Amino acid sequence: MAKVSTSGFQKGMFILFRGEITQIVSFQHVNPGKGSAFVRTKLRNLKTGNAIEFTYKSGEQAEQIPVFVKELQYLYKEGSHFVFMDNQSYEQISLGDAIIGDFGRFMKEGEIYQVYMHNENGLGLRFPKKVKLKVTEADEAVKGNTVSGAKKMVVVETGAKVAVPLFIKTGEVISVDPETGEYVERVNE
Amino acid sequence: MDWRNWQIREEIIWQIRNHFRSKGFKEAETPLIRPTLIPESYLEVFTTKLMDRNRQEKEMYLITSPEASLKKLLSAGFGNCFEITKVFRNTETDSDTHQPEFTMLEWYRVGSNYLKIMSDCVELFNYLWRSLTEKKLVTAPADGTFKYAGKSINFKQPWLKISVSEALEKFADINFNDITHKDGKDSLTRFPAAKLAAVCVKKGYKVTADNSWEELFNQVYLNEIEPRLNLKVPVIIYDFPQPMAALAKLKKEDHRLAERFELYIGGLELADCYSELTDWREQQTRFEEETKLRKKAGKTDVVWDREFIEALKSGLPDCAGVALGIDRTAMLFADCTNIRDVLLFPFA
Numbered sequence: 001m002a003k004v005s006t007s008g009f010q011k012g013m014f015i016l017f018r019g020e021i022t023q024i025v026s027f028q029h030v031n032p033g034k035g036s037a038f039v040r041t042k043l044r045n046l047k048t049g050n051a052i053e054f055t056y057k058s059g060e061q062a063e064q065i066p067v068f069v070k071e072l073q074y075l076y077k078e079g080s081h082f083v084f085m086d087n088q089s090y091e092q093i094s095l096g097d098a099i100i101g102d103f104g105r106f107m108k109e110g111e112i113y114q115v116y117m118h119n120e121n122g123l124g125l126r127f128p129k130k131v132k133l134k135v136t137e138a139d140e141a142v143k144g145n146t147v148s149g150a151k152k153m154v155v156v157e158t159g160a161k162v163a164v165p166l167f168i169k170t171g172e173v174i175s176v177d178p179e180t181g182e183y184v185e186r187v188n189e
Numbered sequence: 190m191d192w193r194n195w196q197i198r199e200e201i202i203w204q205i206r207n208h209f210r211s212k213g214f215k216e217a218e219t220p221l222i223r224p225t226l227i228p229e230s231y232l233e234v235f236t237t238k239l240m241d242r243n244r245q246e247k248e249m250y251l252i253t254s255p256e257a258s259l260k261k262l263l264s265a266g267f268g269n270c271f272e273i274t275k276v277f278r279n280t281e282t283d284s285d286t287h288q289p290e291f292t293m294l295e296w297y298r299v300g301s302n303y304l305k306i307m308s309d310c311v312e313l314f315n316y317l318w319r320s321l322t323e324k325k326l327v328t329a330p331a332d333g334t335f336k337y338a339g340k341s342i343n344f345k346q347p348w349l350k351i352s353v354s355e356a357l358e359k360f361a362d363i364n365f366n367d368i369t370h371k372d373g374k375d376s377l378t379r380f381p382a383a384k385l386a387a388v389c390v391k392k393g394y395k396v397t398a399d400n401s402w403e404e405l406f407n408q409v410y411l412n413e414i415e416p417r418l419n420l421k422v423p424v425i426i427y428d429f430p431q432p433m434a435a436l437a438k439l440k441k442e443d444h445r446l447a448e449r450f451e452l453y454i455g456g457l458e459l460a461d462c463y464s465e466l467t468d469w470r471e472q473q474t475r476f477e478e479e480t481k482l483r484k485k486a487g488k489t490d491v492v493w494d495r496e497f498i499e500a501l502k503s504g505l506p507d508c509a510g511v512a513l514g515i516d517r518t519a520m521l522f523a524d525c526t527n528i529r530d531v532l533l534f535p536f537a
Contacts, residue, residue: 018393029284032415033451033461034433035231035407036486037280055411057404060395 004064006039006056014046014065014116014123017054021046021065023124030055046123049098067116069126074111082107084115084122093122103178105160106131130175132187133157138170151183191523194531197326198519202273204320205294205515208313209271214296217272219258225494226250227257229435230482233279234489235289250491251277254512255295256436257497260465263297263508264500271296273515279489285527286457286517288536297510302438302464303448306509307425310452310460311348314423317522318344327522337455338526341421348423353446356426361413363388368406369430369445376478379445380432401482403432419456426451435475437463452513454521462511469501 004015006027013024022043030040037058044051056062072084072093081094082104093115097104103125107113114126137155151163154170162176164183173187206216224247226234235251252258255274262270273294281287298305318335321327329335333345354365368388373379380402389396389405396405418424427450431439434447448464466472476493484490519531529535 029281029287030411031231031278031281031287032407032411032433033458034229034429034435034449036401036404037231038407038411040411053416055408057400057408 001063003061005061006058014067016063017043046099065118067118069114070117071112072115074107074113095122099124106158127178130184131178132173132175135170135172138168194523197523198531200326201518204317208316215270217270219255221252222249223252224249226491228476228479228491228493230479235277235279253278257494260505261500264503264505269298288528292515294513294515297508299506299508302509303450303462306462306511315344321522337521337524342455343422346422350425352428356414360417361409376431418453423454436466438466457517457521459517460511460513464509467505469498472501473498
């Protein structure tokens with residue numbers, strides 16, 4: 001396994017933390033009052049989905065998990081697992097709830113997603129920057145409610161609820177930031 | 190940036206001046222560009238060049254703190270004083286709590302020690318809290334609570350004071366005596382890296398032969414102690430191991446510990462205080478050690494401040510001093526978790 005020093009840390013990178021595969025969610029540099037430099041990280045344990053906070057000595061090495069990206073079709077959800085298929089080999093790979101996290105509520109059956117692979121195992125999803133979703137249920141905006149920044153909840157095609165501006169109507173397509181689950185814009189098609 | 194954050198910051202600086210002047214402290218103004226610095230192994234510096242009229246160059250540094258100049262003033266009889274100044278620390282980027290250029294308040298009390306500065310801090314923060322709430326810049330109920338990062342903090346209840354060795358025992362299950370030698374002759378024998386390394390390995394940390402005692406200790410501190418200091422009341426953690434106290438006076442009864450404290454509010458490290466080291470021989474030895482450590486760490490070679498040692502020789506009065514981050518104080522009262530949100534022109 002390749003070693004990576006803290007100076008090579010990147011958001012989204014997979015590293016081994018105390019024997020378990022984790023993904024770097026975020027990191028920042030810290031210097032205690034009187035002392036050397038350190039790197040404070042937030043990691044996600046891919047088995048349990050738990051968040052871990054750990055502070056590395058600056059320059060400390062971690063084992064990096066080598067990964068490659070494969071395009072797979074999302075088939076269906078079975079219990080707590082999302083099942084994907086490789087359209088060339090018909091091989092199937094499943095990813096747990098812990099790995100997919102909140103993004104699962106925006107996933108559409110039949111769509112192609114990019115999956116991080118380590119050997120034959122799927123480690124995680126490479127989230128698209130935005131996901132386009134059709135609004136299936138939206139209440140009419142209340143007349144006279146012109147407060148800027150006012151939001152309402154709508155239901156999108158995957159069943160997820162999203163807070164959107166009042167002008168969004170049923171049947172329109174919106175784009176959502178998969179990391180935060182927040183509305184980005186209305187998509188004109 | 191939210192303009193309210195700037196109003197809060199402006200008010201804090203204004204009220205700090207009011208507070209110290211009303212207590213009879215003199216305000217000092219010391220240089221930012223200096224030909225020498227205090228060697229501190231953990232800080233990287235900005236270097237620049239001074240040119241004379243013939244364009245002859247001389248290397249200069251931007252200060253990392255006003256401490257050297259202020260202590261020279263104290264040796265000359267300046268008396269109780271404070272300064273609000275910009276300070277510069279290179280390489281401190283990519284962080285939500287550090288900036289390479291930031292604003293610091295330092296104040297010094299003559300004939301005093303770190304215990305008095307602890308009560309100064311309680312007084313100052315209560316004063317700032319009152320001023321900001323009176324001006325309605327911070328909304329807070331009269332019981333002294335206010336919110337920071339979603340947590341409620343109370344200023345009026347007694348602050349928690351805990352020593353580093355108590356915290357080590359309580360939060361990290363380490364006995365200070367097990368990782369040090371009380372009777373060691375010098376700092377290397379008092380703080381054997383191998384002893385602490387064994388404890389760290391057991392805890393699952395990665396340890397290499399070139400890790401110093403300080404690095405190992407701080408990793409335990411940052412992982413197991415600091416996250417526990419985010420409490421409902423401000424926390425003063427005191428009596429730090431000597432390797433973490435370059436300019437602090439050692440405790441008379443235990444030379445492993447220095448009279449230093451840090452103030453945490455809402456998990457933010459806000460202030461760092463020492464009973465100041467006045468013994469010039471001891472100071473010179475520590476400077477030599479720090480210079481060696483700088484070299485080992487590949488840091489910029491700095492010309493160290495011999496004038497400062499001369500000032501100590503001429504007699505620095507017994508005193509205590511503290512450095513408080515103004516930006517972080519503004520973060521606290523403006524309820525920001527990112528330092529960039531309290532600066533008009535932050536570094537990215």
